[in-house]
Amino acid sequence: MTTPGAIRARQVELGFPLRGGGRLPVLDGLDLAIDGGEIVALIGPNGSGKSTLLRVVAGLLTPDSGTVTLDDQPITGPDPRIGLVFQEPRLLPWRSAADNITYPMELVGWPAARRIERLDALTELVALDPSVLGNRPSELSGGQAQRVALARALALEPGVLLLDEPFSALDALSRERFDLELLALWERASPTVVLVTHNIAEAILVADRVVVLSPRPGRVVAELPVELPRPRSIADLDAAVVTSTSRAIRRHLGEEAAA
Amino acid sequence: MSRTALLSVLAALVGFVLLWQLVVIVSGFPPFILPPPGSVASRWVSAWAAGTIQPHLGATLVEVALGFSVGAGSALVVGYALARSAVVERLLSPYLVAAQATPILALAPLIALWFGPGLLGKVLICALIVFFPVAVATMVGISSVDARLLELGRSLRATRQQVLTTLEIPAALPSILGGMRVGVTLAVVGAIVGEWAGAEKGLGVLINLARGSLFDIPLMFAALLTIALVGIVLYLVVVLVERRLVGAR
Numbered sequence: 031m032t033t034p035g036a037i038r039a040r041q042v043e044l045g046f047p048l049r050g051g052g053r054l055p056v057l058d059g060l061d062l063a064i065d066g067g068e069i070v071a072l073i074g075p076n077g078s079g080k081s082t083l084l085r086v087v088a089g090l091l092t093p094d095s096g097t098v099t100l101d102d103q104p105i106t107g108p109d110p111r112i113g114l115v116f117q118e119p120r121l122l123p124w125r126s127a128a129d130n131i132t133y134p135m136e137l138v139g140w141p142a143a144r145r146i147e148r149l150d151a152l153t154e155l156v157a158l159d160p161s162v163l164g165n166r167p168s169e170l171s172g173g174q175a176q177r178v179a180l181a182r183a184l185a186l187e188p189g190v191l192l193l194d195e196p197f198s199a200l201d202a203l204s205r206e207r208f209d210l211e212l213l214a215l216w217e218r219a220s221p222t223v224v225l226v227t228h229n230i231a232e233a234i235l236v237a238d239r240v241v242v243l244s245p246r247p248g249r250v251v252a253e254l255p256v257e258l259p260r261p262r263s264i265a266d267l268d269a270a271v272v273t274s275t276s277r278a279i280r281r282h283l284g285e286e287a288a289a
Numbered sequence: 290m291s292r293t294a295l296l297s298v299l300a301a302l303v304g305f306v307l308l309w310q311l312v313v314i315v316s317g318f319p320p321f322i323l324p325p326p327g328s329v330a331s332r333w334v335s336a337w338a339a340g341t342i343q344p345h346l347g348a349t350l351v352e353v354a355l356g357f358s359v360g361a362g363s364a365l366v367v368g369y370a371l372a373r374s375a376v377v378e379r380l381l382s383p384y385l386v387a388a389q390a391t392p393i394l395a396l397a398p399l400i401a402l403w404f405g406p407g408l409l410g411k412v413l414i415c416a417l418i419v420f421f422p423v424a425v426a427t428m429v430g431i432s433s434v435d436a437r438l439l440e441l442g443r444s445l446r447a448t449r450q451q452v453l454t455t456l457e458i459p460a461a462l463p464s465i466l467g468g469m470r471v472g473v474t475l476a477v478v479g480a481i482v483g484e485w486a487g488a489e490k491g492l493g494v495l496i497n498l499a500r501g502s503l504f505d506i507p508l509m510f511a512a513l514l515t516i517a518l519v520g521i522v523l524y525l526v527v528v529l530v531e532r533r534l535v536g537a538r
Contacts (some may be wrong), residue, residue, distance in 0.1 A: 088444055108446045120441050123538045124459045134445045135456070166538060 033066030034101055035222030037087060037187040042096035045084060056082045058247035069216060069223040071233035071240045074277060079248030080226040084192050088114045095282050113183035115196040119175035121167040127178045128163040134185040152181040157211055173204050190222045205263055213262060231267055232278050242282040252282040324507045333514055336448035342515055348490035352480040356415020361423045361472055368427025389421040393479065397486035411483035418479035419472040426468020428459030464530040473523045477516060492516050
């Protein structure tokens with residue numbers, strides 16, 4: 031039996047209309063297969079369509095042609111099996127941290143007792159300090175806000191977690207800590223994770239496979255497995271395999287940029 | 290309200306009364322042109338004690354409450370439609386601007402002619418004057434809702450009604466309540482204008498009576514003072530609601 035959460039993108043093309051007419055091609059015949067429970071990092075230059083691809087998988091954008099499936103079912107819109115964390119926390123400023131986390135549960139009509147139970151579990155899962163649950167987003171640090179956003183994305187226990195550069199606004203140390211916590215979270219729940227990042231070290235530390243996209247219009251130019259054993263730690267970044275994988279990623283990014 | 294804020298409000302009030310007294314002394318206006326603050330205050334107290342003001346105040350408050358409810362309620366609906374539909378915006382905008390540009394003083398006699406001197410005409414005048422600021426504030430508030438929050442709602446499969454109640458209205462609330470602050474004070478103006486156009490009761494009627502047949506200028510000022518107090522209290526009510534709903538963001 032295959033692990034749920036398998037994503038397949040076949041010949042996905044997508045463009046955005048230009049104000050003066052015509053279309054700006056963003057994804058160009060993109061093919062990608064992600065197995066259930068796999069962690070894949072998407073890396074590529076600005077404008078390569080990484081975030082656009084994530085939105086297509088999240089059901090927020092419909093491709094002009096091609097198909098995207100989740101467990102062999104076409105994705106035609108936002109799906110409760112998919113959790114999405116945006117680049118910025120995107121919290122509702124008029125709600126407390128706790129109410130932001132339980133927001134998806136309210137939308138699907140979970141009763142209060144179930145919401146509270148799940149809130150407790152999520153607070154522990156994302157290592158959020160319970161004393162800040164009553165705080166408004168303006169009273170949270172950047173790291174706390176992003177933990178709340180992560181907890182909200184995990185609220186409905188999705189089998190797929192899409193992360194659009196979620197730690198890019200954090201300092202280097204906080205970012206490494208979040209990467210490790212993401213791995214710990216994956217060890218517990220094993221969702222399929224698709225991480226968009228610009229950071230090569232982060233991609234290697236977290237992912238089973240790094241997918242390199244070309245400059246716009248985006249297509250897959252390389253898929254590089256990361257041969258690091260799990261569980262991983264920051265010390266693994268000193269391993270020789272990291273250097274060779276990093277070099278390979280840079281080479282592909284450089285070749286595509288020069289092309 | 291903090292102690293400092295309360296003291297500054299009291300200081301402003303004392304300053305205003307002193308300035309008024311100073312103008313009375315320096316100008317030498319007779320009391321039937323500009324009565325001193327002391328005689329207005331004593332007339333205000335005696336009018337309340339004699340029950341002169343209460344029925345007029347009651348009538349004005351009913352007009353204000355109904356007019357504000359109708360005007361603000363319909364403005365919320367129209368403001369939302371203006372923000373979310375380019376067609377509605379194109380169709381309605383010219384009429385809304387034209388209605389706003391026409392002075393309510395000019396419209397009031399016409400409305401009194403059409404709907405008579407009863408409550409309905411006053412409520413309509415109040416509603417008309419309240420409508421524009423609340424509609425515009427709602428339109429601006431809804432148009433300004435962060436598109437990223439709407440995308441979040443879509444990603445969580447929020448229904449149209451859930452988007453409205455859990456995202457759009459809370460996000461637009463500061464703007465909407467800002468419009469209501471203006472609207473609630475204009476509602477008082479609308480009620481007085483409506484009463485001037487024809488009525489049997491109301492603070493506007495009391496002003497006319499005091500100025501005309503009674504020739505009781507201190508009573509006229511007492512009625513003006515009551516109108517000002519009604520406006521201030523209603524404004525503060527909206528401010529309190531605003532602080533409760535959006536203050537902690």
